[in-house]
Amino acid sequence: MDELILELKQQIIEALNLEEMTPDEIDTDAPLFGNDGLGLDSIDALELIVLMEKRYGIKLASPTEGKAIFQSVKTIAEYVNQNRKK
């Protein structure tokens, strides 16, 4: 799981152009969206959907579906772990 979490953080940094961040700086449990956490927005949510499909073969039908999954790196890791196709 730790390996997947680190991989996800690296993927997120790359996909969302968070060039100036390192995986250490992303709190695994902190909210990704909204002002309290990393401060990602709706376009980031779409980029994360692209990432899920490309990297893990997980197809999400809508951003609404992504909302629950993309709460934190931890929730993404749990979902990927259970649903990944590649």
Next chain:
Amino acid sequence: MNIAVTGEGIICAIGTDKSSVLESLRRKETGIATMRYLRSQHHELPVGEVKLSDDEMKSLLGIDPSLEVSRTSLMGMSAVRQALDDAQIKGQLSDRIVFISGTTVAGMDVTERHFTEIRTLDDHLSCLDYHNCGDNTRQIADHFGCFSEYTTVSTACSSAANALLLGAEMLKAGEADIVVAGGTEALSVFHLNGFNSLMILDKQQCRPFDETRAGLNLGEGAAYVVLESEEHARQRQASVHAYLTGYGNACDAFHQTASSENGEGAYLAMQQALTMAGLKPTDIDYVNAHGTGTPNNDLSESVALRRVFGEQMPPVSSTKGFTGHTTSASGSIEAVICLLAMHHGFLPANLGWKQPMADGILPTQGEDNRPLHHVLCNSFGFGGNDSSIVLSRNVECGMWNENTHASDSASDLPHSTKHLPPSTITELARVEITSEDELSEIRDFVKPLEARRMGKLMKASLLSSLKALRQAGIDCPDAIITGTSLGCWENTEALLIQIEQEGEVMLSPTYFMQSTHNTIGSNIAIRTHCHGYNITYTQGDDSLEWALRDARRLLQSGHCKTVLVGCHDETTPLYRSLMERLGVTDLPSIHSIAIVLTNKS
């Protein structure tokens, strides 16, 4: 000055001229269907295609079938031909006839067809001559040869509405005798996949304002109207079909692709249009909503409509269930639909609607025998480029406000400047960026998290603009006017390459949302919280001049005290190599200029 509408032309999914469109509207027959002409793999996505192949259109227009002409141009030519014939304009050479076209996709259908081969072969390289929005407009204008000037407006889905606004302003300022204004946009694999990456395309027929709405269906088409002063129309004994009595342009200044919760930009645009027309909300007999069918637009527009009309909501419908969302052409296509409804006295239906949406307006299901005197037509674009127009059957004395009153004297002076002292337009600041090395300075203005998605042109345009505003001591200008030849080509190219290499899979939404030309001006508006007039000109090397002309007009009219004008373009190594093979050398990697103007009189 009363702006008369004396001719219309239209081609879209429900018909190839006014009479066939009218018939479909009255029969409530949609033009949205399974893809037939677009060469995309996404057959699961219904589209509103014009039911003619490129070759059929060429044959109707008398164009050599061996010539490769963009579908955007072909549809544009068809609609312009109809509009000129309808207004009985037969090239009166003493008149200055100006052509104003709204488009964003332009020649992309041809470019994407040849994108791979032009990298190595010269055979189709010349397709790049017609790729740009401005070149597309030039091609349409050249087909007729009767236009003294032409220009292009690219504000995404409000492009055609803004073309009408600009046309009216040029007439009022005495810069044209007749204007042919509207927009044209063909479906392309590029923007179908782009919209798909934003996850706002419905796999079923779109259902604007319905609780179950799940997105839009893309459409295509073109429509143009002929505008002239009432006096000019009377002089040449043209029949006046209606009047463009009001219009408004505002910026939501909220998000690159989404509308704000309170619909601020939409609200401001509608208010301005009503004020200019001298009308009360209760005078409006019908609203043709932007109503795309996306959850976000229809909710935001409902809020804005309620802010304008309160409890006395006039009949509202979105006609995108007929035509699909014709993007840059939607403003003029829906304006012509409004004119048809007004002439034949009926309310167009809101196809697809069944179930009221939470907090949404209740659209009309269509009604015959409804006299319509004044109608409002909304067009909202990415980046919050929101515009509304009011069309009126007749001009009544009671509805004239101060603006329209000025036209009753015989003076030749543009109405809006008549009572003003001569203007003294002054340049307060000018900043130019010519090298990528300068872009690191963006950190002084924008946080890394906010700048991370911006390509070099987005950074350059924002940096030059914010520096110029700082020099001028202004936080928020009254208007933002942008010129660009290519827009964010870096993003366009990245998306084309992604489609080429990966196919029509889930593409990067970031690339797509920056590929529209107006993303530059709307990005500046978002940063400066500027809800004022916001427009983008895409007329090649003349883009800056058109932007400056608009700025001068705004300042002279007294509507604005400060205007931010800019012109921004970028190239990539690939683009430069292609252009070098076409004989165009020394293109800069980046060039951004921002100017702050004021009227000190």
